[in-house]
Amino acid sequence: MSTRKSKSTLTSLLEISQRDSARAQPFYCDDEVFDLDMQKIVTGKWLLVDHVSRIPESGQFFLYEVGRESIIVIRENELKINAFFNVCRHRGSLICLEKQGMRTRLTCPYHSWTYSLDGSLKAARFMPQDFKPEEHSLHRCHIRIHHGFIFLNLSPGEEPEFDQEFAVFEPHLAFHGFTQAKIAHKQSYPTHANWKLVVENFFECYHCTSAHPEYCSRHIPEALIAIGAGPNSGPADAVEAFAPVLEAWEQQASKMGRPLGAVDDDEHSRHMKFYQQRPHRSDIKSETQDGQPVACLMGECTAFDYGRMHLSYSPFNQIIACNDFATLIVFTPRSAMLTDVDITWLVNGRAESVDVDRMIWMWDITTRQDQVITENNQRGITSSKYQPGPLSDQERRMDTFNKWYLNQLAI
Ligand code: FES
Ligand SMILES: [Fe+2]
Numbered sequence: 001m002s003t004r005k006s007k008s009t010l011t012s013l014l015e016i017s018q019r020d021s022a023r024a025q026p027f028y029c030d031d032e033v034f035d036l037d038m039q040k041i042v043t044g045k046w047l048l049v050d051h052v053s054r055i056p057e058s059g060q061f062f063l064y065e066v067g068r069e070s071i072i073v074i075r076e077n078e079l080k081i082n083a084f085f086n087v088c089r090h091r092g093s094l095i096c097l098e099k100q101g102m103r104t105r106l107t108c109p110y111h112s113w114t115y116s117l118d119g120s121l122k123a124a125r126f127m128p129q130d131f132k133p134e135e136h137s138l139h140r141c142h143i144r145i146h147h148g149f150i151f152l153n154l155s156p157g158e159e160p161e162f163d164q165e166f167a168v169f170e171p172h173l174a175f176h177g178f179t180q181a182k183i184a185h186k187q188s189y190p191t192h193a194n195w196k197l198v199v200e201n202f203f204e205c206y207h208c209t210s211a212h213p214e215y216c217s218r219h220i221p222e223a224l225i226a227i228g229a230g231p232n233s234g235p236a237d238a239v240e241a242f243a244p245v246l247e248a249w250e251q252q253a254s255k256m257g258r259p260l261g262a263v264d265d266d267e268h269s270r271h272m273k274f275y276q277q278r279p280h281r282s283d284i285k286s287e288t289q290d291g292q293p294v295a296c297l298m299g300e301c302t303a304f305d306y307g308r309m310h311l312s313y314s315p316f317n318q319i320i321a322c323n324d325f326a327t328l329i330v331f332t333p334r335s336a337m338l339t340d341v342d343i344t345w346l347v348n349g350r351a352e353s354v355d356v357d358r359m360i361w362m363w364d365i366t367t368r369q370d371q372v373i374t375e376n377n378q379r380g381i382t383s384s385k386y387q388p389g390p391l392s393d394q395e396r397r398m399d400t401f402n403k404w405y406l407n408q409l410a411i
Pocket of ligand 1: 088089090091092093108109110111112113
């Protein structure tokens with residue numbers, strides 16, 4: 001999209017949003033809006049894409065595909081993971097075609113230009129004498145590893161700030177031991193809906209009682225109403241009513257070593273990150289069907305405290321951790337009406353046996369349910385009769401997200 005075109009699109013979108021809100025039809029359906037979302041929001045964010053244990057050996061790689069971009073994330077050696085745009089410096093072919101695998105070098109399938117694992121061009125046949133291979137290394141993508149999680153940032157130029165932005169998470173991430181974790185299972189749920197519908201659905205628990213009986217069965221009903229979709233996601237009086245229950249559990253969990261606190265970024269923030277913890281139902285040790293654990297404790301947990309943590313670096317990812325396993329949910333915009341939803345279940349790296357079926361039970365069912373309701377939402381929104389309706393008091397965080405989204409577009 002040209003800058004001129006994007007400016008006029010932006011102006012008309014901001015006008016529409018003032019008239020009809022950020023939930024007007026074009027925001028969920030138009031290719032031009034999707035291009036703008038990629039340019040103004042996705043490209044500048046630190047995106048959590050996976051866990052380092054996905055590629056433990058040198059040469060192992062996977063592709064992260066977002067919008068029209070494809071990024072090769074490849075381990076160079078024990079200490080270093082690189083990220084390159086999957087675009088050959090000769091005539092632009094994709095280099096890696098498989099979603100994941102192992103390579104000792106990266107050879108383009110078109111004319112066999114060959115790159116090493118550090119991205120430098122090592123071989124190019126029949127090139128003129130003055131050809132300088134050192135000027136044709138692969139384009140790097142910014143990459144950071146934080147507590148075992150791999151982050152990419154597609155911004156051009158200098159690496160955007162990371163440490164200060166996410167410093168507030170340090171004790172909570174350490175408590176759950178993500179650096180020493182390993183992947184126990186992965187599953188994909190591609191969803192035919194705009195990425196903002198997928199996020200909005202995750203940012204409200206108004207739909208939980210009608211759509212998610214299994215999820216609700218693990219939780220205190222008052223907690224779901226008050227903070228079911230993150231801090232301040234429910235009505236203010238429900239948050240206040242649940243506060244004593246939360247406080248009592250926090251006191252007990254704190255004695256067992258859990259660091260306390262909450263993060264709740266507002267609509268003016270860079271990443272709209274958040275963090276909170278809360279108790280399960282009193283007989284639920286872990287978010288499994290029978291409430292019993294599936295693996296050994298993670299990180300610094302010394303015993304099951306019947307609680308869970310929900311942490312989000314940005315609207316594009318969610319980490320929900322019990323004491324014995326964690327669920328990483330990643331939302332990746334692919335096109336105006338397609339979003340990848342990928343779930344990775346993590347356990348302690350030293351866990352010897354893991355009951356995968358019991359571990360994935362709740363989030364697998366819940367995500368399939370979300371896939372259906374979100375796709376139905378998208379189909380309804382494409383109708384000529386769609387217009388955004390009023391929000392309930394249990395959709396406060398979704399409203400914050402809509403405002404954050406418009407602020408991001410306007411920057
Ligand atoms: S496009 Fe890759 S070698 Fe020609
Ligand atoms: Fe849901």
